[in-house]
Amino acid sequence: MSSTLPDLLDAWRAADSRSVLTGRLPLSSLPRLRPLLLDSAGDVAFRLAFSRDEEQRAVLYGEVTASLSLRCQRCLEALDYRVDGKMALALVTGLDEGRLLPEKYDPLLVSERLIRPRDLIEDELLLGLPQIPMHDPDACGTDIRQMAEDQDQARKPNPFAVLAEFKRK
Numbered sequence: 043m044s045s046t047l048p049d050l051l052d053a054w055r056a057a058d059s060r061s062v063l064t065g066r067l068p069l070s071s072l073p074r075l076r077p078l079l080l081d082s083a084g085d086v087a088f089r090l091a092f093s094r095d096e097e098q099r100a101v102l103y104g105e106v107t108a109s110l111s112l113r114c115q116r117c118l119e120a121l122d123y124r125v126d127g128k129m130a131l132a133l134v135t136g137l138d139e140g141r142l143l144p145e146k147y148d149p150l151l152v153s154e155r156l157i158r159p160r161d162l163i164e165d166e167l168l169l170g171l172p173q174i175p176m177h178d179p180d181a182c183g184t185d186i187r188q189m190a191e192d193q194d195q196a197r198k199p200n201p202f203a204v205l206a207e208f209k210r211k
């Protein structure tokens with residue numbers, strides 16, 4: 043077990059040796075996430091566990107948790123949003139291989155053996171962000187009549203959320 047996160051990692055070797063990486067990263071060190079945050083203080087806790095599954099497939103199970111400071115799109119005030127992401131990835135060397143995976147895995151395309159663990163953590167956080175960040179209606183600082191209208195909107199299922207859920211299964 044290691045608490046340091048290498049920039050680059052030999053994914054196949056990590057799977058063979060069943061490496062587990064745990065630790066925390068500052069949110070401010072994630073360049074794609076950072077512009078989406080109201081405040082980039084704080085960090086993300088991660089656990090990345092590499093292994094071989096029962097069919098000797100190289101796999102990676104990961105968990106990332108973070109409390110993100112977003113801007114509520116209704117009242118424009120700060121909104122604390124918790125992301126609790128889980129990944130189940132199978133390492134593949136080509137897209138054809140990816141298509142043959144069991145449903146429980148998402149493919150992780152690995153070229154030249156190497157992956158950037160930091161990118162995986164950031165991807166998972168980005169995937170966990172809401173389409174439109176908003177407070178719960180009773181915690182939101184916006185006008186009450188406006189709130190009732192927005193609530194009606196919010197009851198309709200968001201087609202993108204449904205898609206994202208489908209993709210993750």
Ligand SMILES: [Zn+2]
Nearest residue numbers: 114117177182
């Ligand atoms: Zn709000």
